[in-house]
Amino acid sequence: MGAALAHALLKAKVSTVVWNRTRQRAEAQAAAGARIAPTAEAAVRDADLVLGVLRDGNVTRAVLEPIPEDAFRTSTIVNFATSTPHAARKEAGWAAERRMSWLSGAIMVPTPLVGQPDSLFLYSGERAPFDIHADVLKVLGGDARHVGTDHGLASLLDTGMLELFFAGMTGFLHATAMVTAQGLKATDFLPFAETMVDILPASLAGLARDVDAGTYPGTEDNLAMELAALGHIVDTSDDIGLDGRFPRVMRDLAAAAVDSGHGGHGWSRIIEQLRKPA
Ligand SMILES: NC(=O)c1ccc[n+]([C@@H]2O[C@H](COP(=O)([O-])OP(=O)(O)OC[C@H]3O[C@@H](n4cnc5c(N)ncnc54)[C@H](OP(=O)(O)O)[C@@H]3O)[C@@H](O)[C@H]2O)c1
Structure with missing residues (x-):
């Protein structure tokens, strides 16, 4: 997903720096025009908008924790790692203690639909950073929606939508097992x-x-x-x-x-x- 986001940004000519713990995975983005940061800290210092697309909240926190607080002074972090509403609020609380500008994000499309004008991305948390970065966020998914200041909301809606999706697919498959x-x-x-x-x-x-x-x-x-x-x-x-x-x-x-x-x-x-x- 990180690669898909980077590709969408590069396609839109947004200056992009990438970091991945496995450097060769970042190199594919470099071939498309991204700069590779040697460390997560260097990436954060090089960007005014940081998109975290790591496996989950624990990994995101483990990567960000060692970075000195001053590195975050001029950037907004969007945490796209899928979470529960409760965990998203806790992660946002941790970020607030470190005085980070933090948005909780939820990506509602699979990788091939990243960068499309009607692709839905949800954001929750303070409104101002969303407004400031709205033009770039709309590059990732044109249907970029700020759903409220409660950091749990993006995850809550994501969770509800996923339940509906899986219930529909499972109902289809059970019915299909009957007819086949x-x-x-x-x-x-x-x-x-x-x-x-x-x-x-x-x-x-x-x-x-x-x-x-x-x-x-x-x-x-x-x-x-x-x-x-x-x-x-x-x-x-x-x-x-x-x-x-x-x-x-x-x-x-x-x-x-x-x-x-x-x-x-x-x-x-x-x-x-x-x-x-x-
Ligand atoms: N893929 C989708 O369609 C989709 C849709 C919506 C939301 N999401 C969410 O986006 C997030 C990433 O998903 P993905 O599909 O990109 O998963 P993925 O392909 O498994 O990538 C996970 C990323 O996390 C990194 N990572 C894992 N453990 C790490 C650690 N201990 N320290 C540093 N980096 C670590 C991986 O680095 P390495 O490359 O070195 O392994 C990789 O960059 C997840 O929270 C997922 O739920 C994905």
Whole structure:
């Protein structure tokens, strides 16, 4: 990811210095026009915007910790290492103690989409450094959004978006295991899967409206009906002999809500089930 960010900057003719503990990985960037810093400290001293793209927060801190505080006086650090919201706040607290200008970042695209005008990058922390560096940050991903001053927010939204993404992909794969076990190819199922994806935006908008209102009217759907449908998924999965844990999670959430007397409510009522510890 560090290489992808450096390439995007160089393509946009932004003066770029790179550092990697394995020097030959930085050399590819040098061939594209970057300067190689011999140490992380030299890189920090050479830049007014420092993009940390190390494995995780612990590595980032281990690399930055030995650098004298004065090296950071004129630069803003954007920490792109993926984190939890809690850890991102702790990392930002550590940076604040050292009087660093620090933004918590989250990259929401894979490497091939870095540098594209609609690629989403999230930033949280103080607004001023984001505004100062917005032009360069937009080179990395044109959809650069400052999501709030709480340093945990970029990571929180990243975490939520990833959950949605993996749940969707896992649902697709379980459904694909069912249909391919009965003679269809995954590509036969794909157009049918896509019709469900197409109705999701409207469904999510309805769920969000209900959750914020704290009411789960059940005028368009109801949990008792949905429980029966989810039971069919579990039964079909079991009949074929698949791992049915994924549909069971959904079936069991619906069953618990129905058992608590909410069979007439809509699917949005599941939020109350999820808000309790299992
Ligand atoms: N790749 C993506 O699509 C993507 C998307 C969004 C967010 N991210 C986040 O971006 C960060 C980097 O991801 P990546 O895909 O670039 O991972 P990666 O290819 O594994 O690179 C990790 C980097 O961290 C360095 N590193 C690891 N341990 C180190 C240590 N102890 N001291 C110094 N440097 C160390 C590695 O150096 P060496 O080269 O010497 O090993 C390398 O430069 C991660 O937090 C990831 O979650 C990645």
